[in-house]
Amino acid sequence: MEAIEYLREMVEIPSTFPNEQKMGEYCQKKLESFGFSVQAIELEGGRPNIVATRGKNPTLAFMGHMDTVPAYGKWNTNPHQLVEKEGKLYGLGAADMKGGLAAIFSALEKTDSPAMVVLTSDEENNSAGSHLLVSRPKLFEGIKFMVAAEPTEHGNKEGSILLGRRGRAVYKVDVHGRSAHGAHTERGINAIEKASELVLALRDFPLRKNTEIGSESLFVREISGANTSLSIPESASFWIDVHLVLGQDAESECTRLQEFLQNIYPECSVGIFDRGLPYNMPFYTPPETPEAEILASIVREVVGNTSFSHGESVADENVFAQLFPAVSYGPLGRNYHSANEYVEKESLINCEQIYQKLIKK
Numbered sequence: 001m002e003a004i005e006y007l008r009e010m011v012e013i014p015s016t017f018p019n020e021q022k023m024g025e026y027c028q029k030k031l032e033s034f035g036f037s038v039q040a041i042e043l044e045g046g047r048p049n050i051v052a053t054r055g056k057n058p059t060l061a062f063m064g065h066m067d068t069v070p071a072y073g074k075w076n077t078n079p080h081q082l083v084e085k086e087g088k089l090y091g092l093g094a095a096d097m098k099g100g101l102a103a104i105f106s107a108l109e110k111t112d113s114p115a116m117v118v119l120t121s122d123e124e125n126n127s128a129g130s131h132l133l134v135s136r137p138k139l140f141e142g143i144k145f146m147v148a149a150e151p152t153e154h155g156n157k158e159g160s161i162l163l164g165r166r167g168r169a170v171y172k173v174d175v176h177g178r179s180a181h182g183a184h185t186e187r188g189i190n191a192i193e194k195a196s197e198l199v200l201a202l203r204d205f206p207l208r209k210n211t212e213i214g215s216e217s218l219f220v221r222e223i224s225g226a227n228t229s230l231s232i233p234e235s236a237s238f239w240i241d242v243h244l245v246l247g248q249d250a251e252s253e254c255t256r257l258q259e260f261l262q263n264i265y266p267e268c269s270v271g272i273f274d275r276g277l278p279y280n281m282p283f284y285t286p287p288e289t290p291e292a293e294i295l296a297s298i299v300r301e302v303v304g305n306t307s308f309s310h311g312e313s314v315a316d317e318n319v320f321a322q323l324f325p326a327v328s329y330g331p332l333g334r335n336y337h338s339a340n341e342y343v344e345k346e347s348l349i350n351c352e353q354i355y356q357k358l359i360k361k
């Protein structure tokens with residue numbers, strides 16, 4: 001079957017997290033029909049993750065997430081039906097990332113070389129699926145390189161291979177003031193006021209720069225503090241969402257933030273916000289990695305050009321890149337995480353050809 005046919009079937013199976021089960025069953029059945037032996041490793045609530053292998057000692061793994069975000073916004077077509085218009089294929093997940101999955105499936109069906117396929121749930125949420133899988137590294141013995149089929153839209157130009165992605169961590173800042181009667185503001189220290197000063201001071205936080213995967217960035221995602229009686233609030237908190245670059249990790253960044261903020265107002269403390277799962281750390285696969293060079297030469301052959309780039313935000317690749325070099329290469333798409341998501345038909349066909357050639361090498 002061609003990639004577009006797989007994509008049509010996949011778009012018709014709603015898989016907005018946490019409801020990936022039907023999509024998991026579909027993928028398992030297909031992979032088995034391509035000669036794969038499939039291990040289903042479930043998250044709580046029957047949410048599937050799939051590790052499938054074919055042939056002897058595969059070294060190449062394809063990766064994709066089976067979940068989508070909900071259908072946001074106002075669609076011009078039914079998001080659960082693939083609609084073709086002027087070379088664009090519209091549907092929820094068409095780009096992110098059922099297009100990539102469809103290209104993988106079609107390429108696998110037309111080849112018989114050894115390969116591994118890793119499919120996850122919860123990528124659009126907390127990457128719980130990929131964190132579960134990397135906690136069992138034995139599953140991936142022998143794998144030397146992973147290609148994630150995430151869509152690319154860099155400069156809206158086809159052929160771009162993402163060699164890395166920024167990481168991400170969230171921090172909670174607790175700010176302590178001193179309560180006093182609300183009629184005597186001079187006797188107290190208003191924690192909300194101090195928290196506000198700290199939030200604004202973050203505009204001058206020295207952000208790290210990287211040539212490989214871009215620069216660090218941050219934003220304040222939440223702030224809270226209250227006193228319902230006639231007293232000056234003595235505590236307030238705010239949360240900072242940070243995109244990390246190479247050389248940074250969640251702990252060292254916590255220290256940096258704390259030093260910066262305490263320098264402005266000592267009565268505050270910074271901690272890593274516990275989301276119940278590790279955060280996805282930054283990664284980078286050097287372009288000289290032999291498998292990346294092979295992929296680049298195939299992309300050049302099929303598309304006519306290639307370039308190296310990086311992803312701005314986190315994805316499952318960040319998690320798997322702890323185990324082996326990983327890159328993202330998928331079909332060109334637009335409007336993911338918003339209405340009227342689509343993947344370019346020609347790019348989907350090219351992508352399937354690229355995967356086929358890669359599997360055979």
Ligand SMILES: [Zn+2]
Nearest residue numbers: 065096097150
């Ligand atoms: Zn995605």
